[in-house]
Amino acid sequence: MTSFRSGAFALRMALFGAVLGLLSACGGSQVSRMASPEPQLDISRSTMAVEEAHAKRARGERVWCAPFARTMSGVDIRGNAETWWAGAAGIYDRGHEPKVGAVMVFSGTRKLPMGHVAVVSERVSDREIKIDHANWKRNQVSLGMSVIDVSKRGDWSVVQVAYDPGKYGRDYPISGFIYPKSKADQTIMAQAKILPESPLDTLLPDALFDEALGDGMLVVSTSGRD
Numbered sequence: 001m002t003s004f005r006s007g008a009f010a011l012r013m014a015l016f017g018a019v020l021g022l023l024s025a026c027g028g029s030q031v032s033r034m035a036s037p038e039p040q041l042d043i044s045r046s047t048m049a050v051e052e053a054h055a056k057r058a059r060g061e062r063v064w065c066a067p068f069a070r071t072m073s074g075v076d077i078r079g080n081a082e083t084w085w086a087g088a089a090g091i092y093d094r095g096h097e098p099k100v101g102a103v104m105v106f107s108g109t110r111k112l113p114m115g116h117v118a119v120v121s122e123r124v125s126d127r128e129i130k131i132d133h134a135n136w137k138r139n140q141v142s143l144g145m146s147v148i149d150v151s152k153r154g155d156w157s158v159v160q161v162a163y164d165p166g167k168y169g170r171d172y173p174i175s176g177f178i179y180p181k182s183k184a185d186q187t188i189m190a191q192a193k194i195l196p197e198s199p200l201d202t203l204l205p206d207a208l209f210d211e212a213l214g215d216g217m218l219v220v221s222t223s224g225r226d
Helices: 002-026 028-035 043-058 065-073 081-087 183-192 206-214
Strands: 092-095 103-106 116-125 128-134 141-149 158-164 167-182
Antiparallel strands (some): 103 116
């Protein structure tokens, strides 16, 4: 009996040691990457937003920032851009941290009487992001435009938008960021215990990309108004 118990104990200890060895081999960095995937834009929405803007321009219609941001982000708010922040209250989560896919709301000012909205496409650092938006340059779509936080408290309440690589213009007050999933969607997802889908890519199809560049509708740079 004593010999059997000693053997079983030794076996359990050997298995325990093997498990510890496997955990060490996995490495903490790999576990961290799996637990915190970097959010990405929804490729289908990005493509649809550019297609709609391209079609409007082909018909001689204006390309506005609000419809473009609504299609690209899925944040379904109507009205001028300056009203989006208040309009999101109680429907979407809002905050002052830029997240990929969130709508950045520029406050209404003398320079921007109707405000402006853009979609965060990349978070470069704590004080720099890139945005996709329409009509910053009249009737055009701008992708990957750099924006920096110049607020004193680092809370993204005041930003500057690049007009040339490494060159930024005037200060613009920011109301905040609207996060795409509505509170109703979050409740349904929590009840169903399902995870949101992760898009496989954020690139536009080459054909659409080339066509948009060809007609002068698409601006893929940091150039813009100041």
